[in-house]
Amino acid sequence: MLFDLFLPQRVLFGPGSTYRLGEEAGRFGTRVLLVSGRRSLKETGNFERVAAPLTAAKLEVAFYDRVDPEPSLQTVSALREYAREKKCDVMIAAGGGSVLDAAKAAAGLFFEEGEVKDYFYGREITQKNLPWIAVPTTAGTGSEATTNAVLIDEEDRKKQSLRHPHWLPDVAVVDPVLTMSQSKQLTAWAGLDALTHAIEAHTCRFINPLSNAVSTEAVRLIVQNIYTAYTVSRNRDARERMMQGSFLAGMAIQNAGVGAVHAMAHAIGVRYNKPHGLVCGTLLPMIMAFNLPLVEDKYGALGIAAGVVPAGTEISIAAEKFVHYVQRLVERLGLPSRISELGVAEGDIEALIETITPAGSLKTNPRRVTHKEMEELLRELL
């Protein structure tokens, strides 16, 4: 077995860890750029939690609050420009995956001369990145543990990852308190993105002992806590465990990979402008059922590890029960079971397949998906 590992450099986990941001940011200089989405950081009260330690540490703080959901190349260019104008020493990204990914790419390309689009389409990255600190406010993408930024080229309507091995955050401050005010809907969508990461990383073609261990634990944490976090928003234990799960799932995808759900979710998400977690959650049960014959042992073991199937259950039965459990869970979290509810129409299938087929994550899926099978899958899912 051959594998490379990419591990976060420094992670501060736990309720209240945000208080340490001033001290952490101060290690990189005195000028900080705090990056967020347009509204949510202020609406949830998290703005104070993140900004107060910075001002208490007497840092010079500039703010950029114009990152849109599902960030585009344009978003990254504008943020990079602003960070250069402010001559910042460190960028702090406080938000969901969109904010983290936009800041990761802007910090990563801070010293590069070319346009963001050039690097999106393969130009070599040669400069080191501006230091950046990840402060996730959702338990979802795990972007704080990965080297890639998922971006959209709005001109070509293409969604893919831009990545570099050095792009892990210099520090990740993972504070579950920041997720306490997440809406029910966002809790479900982000949480199902994380569950998809954990399951796809556990079953993809490039697994290793580390990804196996962390993805198993991530599945257990998410399966056991997602519904409580969804129904009882201020349950601290559930929020904390969801945050652990999404972080570990991020580590798992970084060191293993994803699969067909992500290949399809990127294509569907960009075409119909739907949030990533919603699309992943909708697709997950169907793709699990499709992959089942090849990964029965793994699904069975995950079902037992997550406590949804009694230990000692025959592995093929355990696997089927686990797939069924995930299907019911997605329903209980209020997601649709059909992709037509996301806007997919029969006439779009061929164009969707064209976008899905070249995706790298389709190649890491445990079961090969032919053109005909993809067509059948999409039709079945309508």
Ligand SMILES: [Fe+2]
């Ligand atoms: Fe994802």
